[in-house]
Amino acid sequence: PYQGPPMSELLRIRKAHVSPALFTLYSSPLLLHAGHRQYLFDHQGRRYLDLFAGIVTTGLGHCHPKVIEAATHQMKTLWHTSNVYFNPTIHQYSQALVDTLPGNLKNVYLVNSGSEANDLALLMARLHTGRFDVVSLRNGYHGASPYTMGLTGSSKWKYQLPNGFGIHHVTNPDPYRGLWGGYRDSPVQSVRAGEGKVLDDGVTCTSSSKYLVQLQELLDYSVPQGKPAAFFAESIQGVGATVQYPLGYLKKAFELIRDRGGLCVSDEVQTGFGRTGEHFWGFEGHGVVPDIVTMAKGIGNGYPLAAVVTTPEIASTLSKALHFNTYGGNALGSAVGLAVLKTMLEENVQKRSHEVGTKFLLELGKLRDEFGSVGDVRGKGLMIGMELVENQSTHEPMNPKRFMEILEHCRDMGLLLGKGGFHGNSFRIKPPMCITEDDVKFAVAVLRVALTADKQRQQQQ
Ligand code: PMP
Secondary structure (H helix, E strand, O other): OOOOOOHHHHHHHHHHHOOOOOOOOOOOOOOEEEEEEOEEEEOOOOEEEEOOHHHHOOOOOEOOHHHHHHHHHHHHHOOOOOOOOOOHHHHHHHHHHHOOOOOOOOEEEEEOOHHHHHHHHHHHHHHHHOOOOEEEEOOOOOOOOHHHHHHOOOHHHOOOOOOOOOEEEEOOOOOOOOOOOOOOOOOOOOEEOOOOEEOHHHOOOOOHHHHHHHHHHHHHHHOHHHOOOEEEEEOOEOOOOOEOOOOOHHHHHHHHHHHOOOEEEEEOOOOOOOOOOOOOOHHHHHOOOOOEEEEOHHHOOOOOOEEEEEOHHHHHHHHOOOOOOOOOOOHHHHHHHHHHHHHHHHOOHHHHHHHHHHHHHHHHHHHHHHOOOEEEEEEEOOEEEEEEEOOOOOOOEOOHHHHHHHHHHHHHOOEEOEEEOOOOOEEEEOOOOOOOHHHHHHHHHHHHHHHHHHHHHHHHO
16 A cells, blocks of 8 residues: 655645656646556555556556565665676676667667667768768657757657757658548558458558658758768657658658668657567668667666667777766666567567557557547557547547546546647557557457547537
8 A cells, every 4th residue: 555645745845846858747736556467556645557667667567566576686686897808797788688689789788778879870870981960750759958859850859959950850750640641542451350351560551752852952951061970760759759761761761861871760669678569679670780778667667777789890980089987788677688688589479479468559549430539540469549539520629628637537437648740639558568459458448438429528518
């Protein structure tokens, strides 16, 4: 049972002393105090099915016993020393991590957050190419540090200071909301509930070439000599509401960048570690091998851990001056990372993500076919997005107040969902990969009740 201070006391402290930048999702804050695999428990002992997995951090589920065991063992042995000495875990972990990666991705830098990983990737790309300008996608999210705030392609996360110097954002190849997506071209529907199919790549949009012209023009017009240092992209946009790209886009974009001598960076912070089901790494679904991969979130199952992996050639640029990160590669973090990775492979979470995720997508596709308020259902494996709208044919985003009523109603029924997208009108469904088919049935039933109640409220107006 919860034995902490009462909510009133926490609210007082929060108001007086805790960072005012922190925002709460629900109008009445949810006080969580325990987690067990796919479930979270509030201070009154109510259980919730967690479809947001601590912002996509826990792939294995909260408090996985094998991770606890490894962390406890390491905590009792040695937490930290400088990496100027040897500790075994950083070596064992680096080996295990590169064993999951293709090509010449052989050098691991351990850091502590996704923003830090992308900061480092940006630094390496600039140093290695001797160029400054980089390209990322509008609506992408790569972090909130001064460097990565620039890479992030959404004004919602930007402050009025000179971030993004030398960074160019290209038109987002968004099959649902983009210029050449479903509603201006042909309707795009990758989750075909009636046919029982989730199409490969999740995307049937064939507008790649139009979006690639945008990239080409951006390089020609905005980047000095048309030669970028790098191109950054998530394999599926996460914070941006699970946006997949039209078929073939990423592969061709990589080719375009490489033709001009730039490096390709895959931000796998959300899509890595089996999240997309068919592959262990999201980029594998696009048939590409990046030059630099950044990863965080699922890598530590909730423990603050992140990494950059690159080729020995690119890595060598960072040995020309001193480079150091106090906590990067500490014994405890490496032991946790190793236990998480081993357990993910042992329990084959990737297969589960594919199987349960596909069923989930198809059930959500039925909701889209049933309710005019569901505009789009998309994703791969357990990386799922569900976009709510005022009108299915115009794609007008659902009014935020109406959206929040549905989100809060789901919480009242014991279901936690993430919220995302530029318009804040999408559910982000990225649960711990241990969820079962019964959990899926429960989630879909709750959503059906909430969407029905919303429909009735609309009819009464
Ligand atoms: N990249 C992606 C794709 C992310 O989703 C996030 C976090 N939402 C980050 C980078 C930044 O990670 P962090 O919050 O750990 O700095």
